[in-house]
Amino acid sequence: MSLQQLDAFREKHLDLNSIKELPESYAWSSEDNCPSSSNSEPVPVINLKDSNAMKHVGYACKTWGVFQVTNHDIPITLLNNMEASGRKLFSLPFQQKLKAARSLDGVSGYGVARISSFFPKLMWSEGFTLIDSPHQHAQKLWPQGSGNFCDVIEEYNKEMNKLSNRVMWLILGSLGIKKGDIKWANQEGEIKEACAALQLNSYPSCPDPDRAMGLAAHTDSTLLTILHQSNTSGLQVQRGVGWVTVKPIAGALVVNIGDLIQILSNGLYSSVLHRAMVNRTQHRLSVAYLYGPPSNVRIAPLSKLTDNVHPPLYRPVTWSEYLGTKAKHFNKALLFVRLCAPITMSGFVDASTDNHNSVLVG
Numbered sequence: 141m142s143l144q145q146l147d148a149f150r151e152k153h154l155d156l157n158s159i160k161e162l163p164e165s166y167a168w169s170s171e172d173n174c175p176s177s178s179n180s181e182p183v184p185v186i187n188l189k190d191s192n193a194m195k196h197v198g199y200a201c202k203t204w205g206v207f208q209v210t211n212h213d214i215p216i217t218l219l220n221n222m223e224a225s226g227r228k229l230f231s232l233p234f235q236q237k238l239k240a241a242r243s244l245d246g247v248s249g250y251g252v253a254r255i256s257s258f259f260p261k262l263m264w265s266e267g268f269t270l271i272d273s274p275h276q277h278a279q280k281l282w283p284q285g286s287g288n289f290c291d292v293i294e295e296y297n298k299e300m301n302k303l304s305n306r307v308m309w310l311i312l313g314s315l316g317i318k319k320g321d322i323k324w325a326n327q328e329g330e331i332k333e334a335c336a337a338l339q340l341n342s343y344p345s346c347p348d349p350d351r352a353m354g355l356a357a358h359t360d361s362t363l364l365t366i367l368h369q370s371n372t373s374g375l376q377v378q379r380g381v382g383w384v385t386v387k388p389i390a391g392a393l394v395v396n397i398g399d400l401i402q403i404l405s406n407g408l409y410s411s412v413l414h415r416a417m418v419n420r421t422q423h424r425l426s427v428a429y430l431y432g433p434p435s436n437v438r439i440a441p442l443s444k445l446t447d448n449v450h451p452p453l454y455r456p457v458t459w460s461e462y463l464g465t466k467a468k469h470f471n472k473a474l475l476f477v478r479l480c481a482p483i484t485m486s487g488f489v490d491a492s493t494d495n496h497n498s499v500l501v502g
């Protein structure tokens with residue numbers, strides 16, 4: 141990063157841990173920050189060892205787009221070590237974290253939420269994105285040695301890759317999709333070249349949490365995301381017109397349906413809009429494993445799920461093409477890969493030649 145870039149970066153990145161009063165640039169209007177609905181039923185919790193797990197996953201995908209899983213075989217010590225590693229990273233002095241800052245056009249490293257550019261106000265959070273090996277980053281953060289940081293990240297990535305694959309097959313299986321139906325998986329259903337990123341999020345305690353926003357509403361551009369949240373509430377998902385808090389359950393992991401499952405399932409399962417809120421006393425941490433397909437694979441509605449009555453709603457896209465669309469159009473990205481927009485109960489309009497204007501919205 142050049143000195144000029146670093147100055148621009150510092151201007152935008154305040155050390156949230158040292159701020160005693162919420163600056164105006166972090167104060168969201170009450171409209172953006174609408175409170176959560178009380179009395180909602182809770183987000184489904186699914187025991188992966190339950191013989192009906194696939195059925196429960198199907199129901200959760202259809203009605204929520206999010207669920208928590210227990211009995212997932214990820215050792216609790218690994219979850220605790222991952223959380224401790226995240227805390228160790230974010231508790232470094234601000235200037236030290238800046239040494240591993242994400243470059244302006246880069247993806248990995250330390251920085252504000254990448255979705256920040258779509259919002260007029262700043263978010264009360266800091267993030268660290270890791271793709272592939274953590275070693276280079278660790279070397280910048282801890283020149284004297286990073287202890288077990290890299291081992292924990294590597295072990296966590298390995299375990300999350302296995303679990304993501306298992307959960308993906310529960311999701312696809314609930315739609316009647318069999319291992320042989322996905323060409324980019326081998327006969328056992330494994331995806332050897334699956335791409336993934338690890339997103340560490342830190343939400344320092346905030347002097348005015350009711351006016352602040354940790355991470356603004358978004359859907360994930362993944363097939364699915366597995367989120368480990370610390371025991372502090374903050375994650376909320378949209379349900380109907382309100383927001384429902386995903387209550388932390390010790391040892392449970394949250395699974396979010398991402399945009400690519402929406403495409404694969406031809407809209408049968410929708411990605412879930414979610415956001416993270418902050419609080420006055422506790423420093424919240426979350427670790428998101430962002431799971432996607434191999435980079436060269438074109439994701440399209442599965443042919444088993446389409447017919448004359450249910451034409452493909454989305455055109456084929458690779459993950460990187462889709463990320464490019466998301467980087468430009470953010471929460472409207474799915475509309476930009478959409479082929480047909482339902483207009484009446486009985487028919488579809490072909491939108492493939494449309495210039496993606498507001499006709500597509502809704």
Ligand SMILES: O=C(O)CCC(=O)C(=O)O
Binds near residue numbers: 426
């Ligand atoms: O911190 C959370 O609970 C949500 C994080 C998240 O949505 C993300 O990293 O994409």
Ligand SMILES: [Fe+2]
Binds near residue numbers: 359
């Ligand atoms: Fe997310």
